[in-house]
Amino acid sequence: MSVSKDDRRVARWGMALVLGIALAFPLGAAQLYSTFYLDLVIRIFIFGVLLVGYDLLAGYAGMVSFGHAMFFGVGAYTEGLLLLHTTLPWPLAFGAGVVLAAVVAYLVGYLSIQSKGIYFILLTQAFGQFFYLVAYHWNGLTGGADGLHGIPKVSLGPFALDSSFNYYYFALTIFTLAWMGCRRVVRSPFGRALVAIRQNEERARFLGYNTRRYQRQAFLISGILGGVAGCMFVTFQGYVVPDFLHWSRSGDFILMTWLGGVGTLIGPVLGAGVVLYFGDLLSSWTQNWMIFMGALYVLFVLFSPRGLMGMINSLRWQRRDPSADKTG
């Protein structure tokens, strides 16, 4: 488990390099590559906020939610409606979206955690579909199938979030905070306990852990980050449609998480990159692009169950003297 000083130094330089590239990336847009890629990376950051929280729940706590699109949707619709119909300053609208997502996450978590395994999965899916149907059918409030459009652009003080260039830095900042926060959580006593509870809930309870409370907290954190992602999306794209609450969206989050590497936090974000990039690429060639995504997913499950991160890690170990790992 312990990491040597060399590894730490490499990791630190690696992080600095990645951060440098991330900061410089928008400068090349339009000249070096189409602005489409800038928007793509922004969407990866937005879904990344949701996915690090999703991985905390699914990967570390072992609770595979099949309804996470509901938190994204609740955040997006709440903020969108407030921006369309009120003069509330947008940070408050953003906050309101996150708070409502948190309330929904607390209630849905409280009720779903009563069940285990497949029943937990089905319950979260059922709750998710409830919110989808509300968004789809409550024409008067949510705009029904058309959703909400023309949500005004916002600015953060003098920093207008009206261009992809500016929004990129906003999304990068929020994503980095979410990721670093989740990294702290999984290394905290709470996070370690979550892993133990995943492996053997009964024993954890008999050691004195209030396991339900830990699970509810994990679900709440995860739902809040889903809400944050939804709120970011609505201020970036200026619209939201019921499709974003559909259960197949929740399925996408599962796909991204396992494709990238469950229980690694950053893996699912890489998974999102693959799914969003190849999804766009393949859908410009063929309508049946989901077939290829499905095949890719099957290949990963068969040959690299630890996902992209599993592949990256096994490459890293191979380069090194295997006997060095034992002592480290």
Place this chain on the structure above:
Amino acid sequence: MTAEILLETQILTRNFGQLVAVNAVSLRVYRGEKVALIGPNGAGKTTLFNLITNKLAPTSGQVHFKGRDITNLPPHVISQHGLARSFQLNNLFPELSAFENMRIATQARHVRRRSLWLDAEVLSDTADQAQGLLEEIGLAHQAHLNAEVLSYGDQRHLEIGLALATKPDLLLLDEPTSGMSPHETRSTVELIQHIAQRVSVLLIEHDMNVVMSVCDRIVVMHHGQVLAVGSPEEIERNQAVQEAYLGVAQ
């Protein structure tokens, strides 16, 4: 005896349909005692443990621990009060290292156990205690191995170690030597004798050699009821016990 009563069950009963698995059991464990709970298979010994720790809810009766009614408290609260148990079948965190198994157990008593922000590695006292306990149970050299790859005997010791790590006043041990070789049994007996110097023990055990070398009082259960209570010598001489249990066993 003027010692403090640690555990007291009052006419504790549990029915499974028509079957009365535990039938009006009233027993006491005093602080500092090492009590054995023996009886033929199906006598209700493990069910009694499950009632005491509220893994199962009793049909009727009460459980008091350190003078407090704990009958309907959730298991994690009972554990926090200082009543720990081990399990008849190994009940570990299989994919965590032996060290992390133990650290999770010591962390359960740390005031900062709920922190989302601290680094768990910074709680050095939990790590130190975990290391010390691993040395006590003879697993210091296997600390980095996942619990699932430890030998069966080592897993049994870790099973006891996890319960001990919660710093209990009373330790309920459910057949700690089950499935062990004679050699492993001897080392387990030494471990329990060592542990019993600082915690009170209530022990379910089939091996009479273990019972005789560890315990100073024996409770015999049969058909869900307490058949006899007494010192090892008294129980050896007890006619009813011999008929119900020792006679069958020999």
